[in-house]
Ligand SMILES: [Zn+2]
């Protein structure tokens with residue numbers, strides 16, 4: 001038992017995406033964000049990549065892209081242990097996950113999170129709180145953070161989105177960062193990060209509208225997910 | 234029957250067995266901290282107002298506005314009745330020997346009437362609570378703008394007996410849900426969301442993390458509240474103890490009629506939870522704009538007082554009041570393994 005546990009721990013320790021991986025998968029995340037922007041959705045892209053190199057019967061290193069709400073199903077269907085899959089999974093997202101999502105990532109034992117720009121309002125990987133590395137022995141495992149990949153571009157997209165939504169609004173970064181981060185009632189929580197600029201959070205639109213909007217967003221994500229998967233194989 | 238009365242007393246009505254204490258912000262909970270300063274005795278009482286005026290212009294003590302400049306001498310039987318704060322030790326000029334002459338430039342303050350300086354410790358920032366004020370005042374007189382509600386809350390006396398009885402009943406529902414979770418092999422945590430304006434329970438939920446690692450009691454409960462408003466993302470139908478007041482009026486209400494009064498899922502609602510929420514749940518409560526949170530016991534990784542104070546975290550766009558200690562004994566007992 002001991003040796004197996006140890007080797008697993010060791011592989012989790014050394015598990016880190018290469019620069020090419022980051023380049024490639026962040027490009028996918030940015031494509032998703034761009035797509036969302038073109039469809040009037042919140043331009044935040046997020047995907048999870050599971051790297052199985054251990055069984056290696058295949059000549060190729062295989063990557064599966066999995067969204068977190070599908071992660072459980074996906075594992076169950078393949079009779080895989082969720083925990084061990086998560087330990088080999090990298091989350092790529094264009095914007096820093098909020099405090100809640102960062103905690104959720106810990107609870108899923110995701111070891112590495114790569115993100116583009118910081119989220120000064122809600123960020124849980126150092127901007128508001130550092131949940132990713134905090135000493136919380138009962139809240140899953142800590143995760144490594146790679147930050148700054150194409151950060152300006154991620155901010156630029158959010159800015160553009162904000163301008164579209166509020167043509168008369170004041171387009172300063174600080175007001176941009178007033179965004180409300182609604183990711184809570186999105187069942188896959190982690191894979192759609194939902195931004196809504198301030199006018200939308202006031203009483204003129206209830207959370208229910210956000211949920212509806214979210215549902216659309218989720219559908220488009222799944223569509224995209226399948227498409228990307230298709231391209232991969 | 235005698236035993237039943239006892240039981241009823243013990244489980245439902247015994248509101249004296251617990252005390253709700255507020256979980257305050259870092260600034261309100263930590264000690265105010267002390268910094269060193271030079272003070273000097275006022276030898277001639279009649280010079281006091283002139284000395285204060287002149288010292289204020291030479292050493293304005295900016296950032297220490299809460300400090301009173303003059304205090305009554307603490308030593309009994311001292312020849313001089315008053316002492317005045319001269320300056321921070323860090324603001325003082327370099328001196329070979331500490332003396333009042335080297336502290337004060339000759340043109341700014343006429344030192345007659347002042348004795349030789351000595352070092353005192355003064356509170357570094359204004360006290361925010363009565364305990365902080367009392368501690369700070371031991372060192373040097375300090376002004377204090379008292380928040381009466383905080384003072385009363387810190388004494389555990391904020392809630393009236395009828396309010397406590399209601400809190401007791403709500404937490405009992407949470408405890409019951411926690412017991413149901415425990416029976417199913419989940420973590421023994423239960424939560425209840427209440428609308429305090431109507432005194433109606435909106436949702437009861439418990440931990441379901443054996444099914445999904447994120448289905449903590451608070452998350453379950455918030456999703457059930459969303460469901461009561463026509464939303465929600467999960468089905469907890471297979472858990473009989475996870476309930477929401479999905480009444481017929483909720484169905485018949487036009488979505489837009491209460492949309493304006495219900496901008497967020499938990500606006501104006503109170504949460505009762507048997508154990509301090511973790512950081513994920515605490516942030517979910519921020520996102521859903523909970524009104525107040527009442528919990529039984531602290532948790533090692535708790536984010537409403539233990540590891541973090543998410544409810545009073547600077548930079549976040551929603552803050553809320555938190556009280557701990559509600560039915561603490563019953564909540565604590567949930568963690569004891571049951572002999573079956
Ligand atoms: Zn989030």
Ligand SMILES: [Zn+2]
Nearest residue numbers: 449511513514
């Ligand atoms: Zn939790």
